[in-house]
Amino acid sequence: SAAEKGGYASFMLKEIADQPKAVADTLLGRIDASGTLHLDEVRIPPSELREVDKVVIIACGTAFHAGMIAKYAIEHVTRLPCETELASEFRYRDPILDRHTLVVAISQSGETMDTLMAVRHAREQGAKVLAICNTNGSTIPRESDAVLYTHAGPEVAVASTKAFLTQLVACYLVALYLGQIRGTKWGDEIRTVVRQLSEVPRQVEQVLGTMEPVRALARSLADRDTVLFVGRHVGYPVALEGALKLKELAYMHAEGFAAGELKHGPIALIDEGLPVVVIVPSPRGRSVLHDKIVSNIQEIRARGARTVVIAEEGDEAVVPYADHLIRIPATPTLLQPLVATVPLQVFACELATARGNEVDQPRNLAKSVTVE
Numbered sequence: 001s002a003a004e005k006g007g008y009a010s011f012m013l014k015e016i017a018d019q020p021k022a023v024a025d026t027l028l029g030r031i032d033a034s035g036t037l038h039l040d041e042v043r044i045p046p047s048e049l050r051e052v053d054k055v056v057i058i059a060c061g062t063a064f065h066a067g068m069i070a071k072y073a074i075e076h077v078t079r080l081p082c083e084t085e086l087a088s089e090f091r092y093r094d095p096i097l098d099r100h101t102l103v104v105a106i107s108q109s110g111e112t113m114d115t116l117m118a119v120r121h122a123r124e125q126g127a128k129v130l131a132i133c134n135t136n137g138s139t140i141p142r143e144s145d146a147v148l149y150t151h152a153g154p155e156v157a158v159a160s161t162k163a164f165l166t167q168l169v170a171c172y173l174v175a176l177y178l179g180q181i182r183g184t185k186w187g188d189e190i191r192t193v194v195r196q197l198s199e200v201p202r203q204v205e206q207v208l209g210t211m212e213p214v215r216a217l218a219r220s221l222a223d224r225d226t227v228l229f230v231g232r233h234v235g236y237p238v239a240l241e242g243a244l245k246l247k248e249l250a251y252m253h254a255e256g257f258a259a260g261e262l263k264h265g266p267i268a269l270i271d272e273g274l275p276v277v278v279i280v281p282s283p284r285g286r287s288v289l290h291d292k293i294v295s296n297i298q299e300i301r302a303r304g305a306r307t308v309v310i311a312e313e314g315d316e317a318v319v320p321y322a323d324h325l326i327r328i329p330a331t332p333t334l335l336q337p338l339v340a341t342v343p344l345q346v347f348a349c350e351l352a353t354a355r356g357n358e359v360d361q362p363r364n365l366a367k368s369v370t371v372e
């Protein structure tokens with residue numbers, strides 16, 4: 001009903017607007033004033049977590065994109081090898097797991113059959129399974145060794161928005177917690193990330209307040225056939241997520257690429273006027289990533305693409321090559337997906353609406369996929 005949608009035209013719009021609170025609620029009580037993490041709810045004893053020698057993340061769809069981002073965070077913070085795999089592939093591949101493997105299963109619903117089967121398979125091999133889940137008492141957390149709940153509140157729209165942002169928060173918490181317990185690389189940079197996390201709700205709010213030009217852009221692209229998304233590092237999974245949103249909501253051909261892969265094939269797709277959305281890493285920090293993507297933008301624009309550039313405030317290097325510029329607040333590189341995904345959600349929602357689609361219930365999709 002209209003009341004349940006809180007005055008918004010769709011659950012999706014309401015859930016996009018709910019994100020600052022969802023992120024804040026997921027952080028609540030888990031980091032103290034000194035920057036120490038308290039995740040006692042993760043009931044795998046620290047002694048066992050210290051013995052972990054590999055992390056494997058399994059998930060499907062949008063949760064898989066959160067898992068791809070988690071890999072960057074976990075490897076950087078803990079120096080443990082980490083792989084992220086689609087649950088539906090993991091199971092049938094004879095994965096190498098033992099009791100020193102920590103498997104992290106990410107699922108909003110906690111009922112996704114592919115993920116559940118992968119959890120069972122992992123536990124049979126002796127691995128410890130930590131679920132990141134948004135639904136209390138659902139099957140995946142019940143069948144896991146431990147659970148870290150995301151506190152996004154119920155997500156009704158089929159397309160995941162606030163659950164994704166809170167999955168990212170939970171993944172960063174897991175990375176930082178493992179780092180804290182294992183005492184690896186617990187330096188100033190990590191402390192900065194911990195501090196910055198508490199800024200994210202305000203930053204998401206700020207992004208939400210500047211979305212009108214993004215909506216106008218989306219409407220202007222309603223009759224296009226294809227939109228491409230490119231990014232590097234954690235911006236690559238963000239590109240995949242931007243493309244998935246457009247497929248599921250606008251029923252358009254959309255693809256995400258790692259920017260470095262363009263020259264290995266996809267650049268041949270680019271012709272006059274093709275919209276290409278580029279997620280630009282922060283020019284501060286690992287500036288080599290930034291420099292590389294600026295040349296990628298130049299390359300695709302030289303081939304006629306219409307560039308939609310998502311870049312940090314104050315990043316002037318991208319301005320000459322951006323047909324449309326979407327500004328996001330400055331964050332550490334690892335946290336950028338929390339703010340960079342928001343315009344892509346708004347973009348897909350508006351574009352779908354302009355095409356006359358029902359955004360809460362896209363055709364052919366179910367909120368939770370309980371078949372294999």
Ligand code: AGP
Nearest residue numbers: 061062063107108109112159160
């Ligand atoms: C997201 O927009 C999709 N509807 C879908 O990819 C979803 O993320 C996937 O099916 C996994 O669902 P889960 O998080 O409930 O396991």
